[in-house]
Amino acid sequence: MSEVALEVRGLSRKYGSRFAVRSLDLTVQVGDVYGFLGPNGAGKTTAMRVALGLIRRDAGTVKFFGDPDEVRGRRHVGAIIEIPAFHEWLTGRENLELAAAYAGIPSKDAPAEMARVLDRVTLAERADDKAGTYSLGMKQRLGIARALLGRPRMLMLDEPTNGLDPRGMREMRDLIRSLALHDAITVFISTHLLAEVQQICNRVGIINQGTLVAEGTVEQLLSEKRASILELASSDAEGLKRVLDGIEGVEIVGPGESGRLRIGHGQIPVADIAKAVVSAGVPLDAMVPIQRNLEDVFLEVTRT
Amino acid sequence: MTGAHFFAVVSAEIRKLFSRSSTRFGVLFAILLGLGVPLTAGFFRWVAEQAMDKPGQLQGLDPSYVVFATLYIRNFFLMRIILIMVGALSLAGEYQTRTLREDVLRPVHRSVLLFAKWLALVAFIAVTLIVSLAPATALSVVAWGTAGDWQHVLLGWLATLACDAGFAALVLAVAVVLRSVAGTMVGMFLFYFANVALGWGLIIIANLPFLKLPDWARDALANVGPYLPPAAYDAWTGASPASEFAGTGFGALAVYGLLAYIVADRVFARIDVP
Known part of the structure; x- marks a missing residue:
């Protein structure tokens, strides 16, 4: 039986009397590239935020790699929620230095780790420029670099191609595919770009009105309906x-x-x-x- | 979480805090204060000598008094306003710019994050005290010698560190509740205003003739002022040479500081981070 990277059970979050996420069950296996789909307002971002501990939940459990301690479990996870935010007056490298400290990377290992992730996202040349001068595409790449610090086993990406031009979208898609293939990172990606999901994801969950309405491999979902x-x-x-x-x-x-x-x-x-x-x-x-x-x-x- | 990880988080918070222009402005202001007060005192003394036509003949200044005067000027709202701004930016500002989210996503408990932010603020307070104290002391000693009540000076500066550390906890509590830099600034202004009004209000109530309060109640209302929060956060004045040390003021400071921190911690543990 394959290892479970993310296990969500009965996750619920209400705003007033309205459920943003309702009794959500999700299982992401190690090695999956999991596409998390849903119309605007379906609860995708809320579900990801709840899973990552950014917002409170009303019910349910979240386990990363089987660890019942959610905070400890997050050491295996890198994430980008919406547009990554940086201290704009600091350089890209300085932003990564801060993130490395929070990630628990020993200070003696931090420079090499930063060099590795900057190379991985091809941002080494601009690493010493202030983050405030970066384009949106560069910020997304720096966000990926930050998420990759500490060699996480899983990446959670919320609309990573949002706002990017076609070239930026292509680069981001290639990067995600490469991370999954070459770095063996489990990827959980929420996006509107269904063709993209069909290209890069092996499993898909579709959420609507806070509830998971379909889940399975892309082949399963298509063959069931074919x-x-x-x-x-x-x-x-x-x-x-x-x-x-x-x-x-x-x-x-x-x-x-x-x-x-x-x-x-x-x-x-x-x-x-x-x-x-x-x-x-x-x-x-x-x-x-x-x-x-x-x-x-x-x-x-x-x-x- | 290992000790090394904890210290790395605290160190990162301190580095982040000191990279902000508002923090650097605070440090620069503290340096200027430490230089400016003794220089101003020396200048006025020189003017007085010239005016009295008695160069070098006036009685020497007490250097420890000049250093304590620097502390009085520092603590007369000036550094508090900067501390409110720095504290508000470190929490409410990060909430508004979404950078707080990036920290919360990491494998660090929120209570550790908040504690690291508070420690960073305490580091800022300590630095501003040192960079004021050092030049003020050096200039004063060079100009007027080493005589004086240095024990009170040291106590005053240490007491200020304690008071401002408690005040920083209050700023964080307001910042985490309001989650807005402007809101925190206004909130802290209202805090001072409300407490001054409360202090006077209680005295007025105590003396309203138609209330016919018993003596003990009237005394309590009239004398509670020094233990209200703003007075508690100013307990450092009890360490000045002119005052009698009041341990109750520091007791109130400890209570309010702790309460503020507990509120900040509890609220921060539950808030949704966008």
Whole structure:
């Protein structure tokens, strides 16, 4: 059985009477690149903040690498929540020096460790400039460098590509992929960029209204849905709609491409649907199975 | 948490605090104060000699008095205002700029973070005292010799360290509750204002003729002033040559300082850090 990097059980946080996070259960295995998805206001950042001890929780437990002491467990974790903040009047290196002290890195090891992380994010040349002069992309990289201090086993990144230009996003994505592949760091990443998640994550959790609504490997999530969506076309669109409405278990999802009608059909065989349409005398011009991407899954499970 | 880790956190807080321009301004101000008071005293003495046409014939100044006068001027709100600003920036300022988040994310208990911040403030107070005391003492001794009541001088400066350390705990408590630099500044101003009003208010209440209070209650209300928080945080005045040492004032200081710190610690343990 593989080791668990992050185990969240029954995590809840309320603001007034509204649940921002409700009974959240999450398991991130060591070696995962876990994509944490959800629409704006779904509770992603709140869940990450609660897990990292930034904000209070109303219920639940959080364990990093099985350690029941959350503060001690955080020594294995580097994190960036939103835009990383720095003491702008200090240089990048001085900011890292402070962070190294908080991380518990012995002062004799700190210079080498700082050099390592600065190299890792290709920021060594600008390390002695004041952090206030850094671009957003450089701040994100310095944030990653700070999170990497002390060789954490896990990185938690909240919207790490937010505000970056396409080049910066590409660099950040490559860096995250490289950290997972070459440094064997477990990555927990929250983002809106679903295509990106599909490219770099092996497991995904989708949160909506504070509750986890789907979780699994990307393959699982896609394969579960792959055969269940069809697009149908007919010269008698009204007739087609009427027939489909009458089939139990078939749901008209909405318009598809080129005027086709998109349906979800769960476990009902495609042949049965085709037979029902044809036997009702409705011409069936096209029947296209849709291979869904993560965006389709996301939109479906977060539909309220 | 190991001892080395704890000292590293405290050291980082001190380095961070002293990297701020407000802290450096405080240190510079303290140096100028330490130089300025003896020089000003010497200048006025020289002017007086010229005016009286008796150069070198006036009775010598007591150098220890000049050094204690430096302390009086330092403690007349000037350094307190700077301490409020420095303390507010170290906690509420970091909360507002989100840099506090980066510290809280680390494997360090919040109570340790707060204690490190308080120790950094105490270090700032100690440094400002030393950089005022050293030049003031050196200049005074060079100009007027070593005679004087140096025991009271030393007691006064040590008592100031204790009072300001308690006051720093109060600043942190207000900063952690209000989580705003401006709010902390205003809050501390109101604290002084409210306590002055309270001190006078109690005396007025004690003397209201229609209340017909028993004598013990009237005495208590009229005499509680020295033990109200602002007076307690000024207990250092009890160490001056002109005053009689009042241990109760320091007792009140300890109580208020501890209460303020406990409030700061409890609130800081629970607040959401953005």
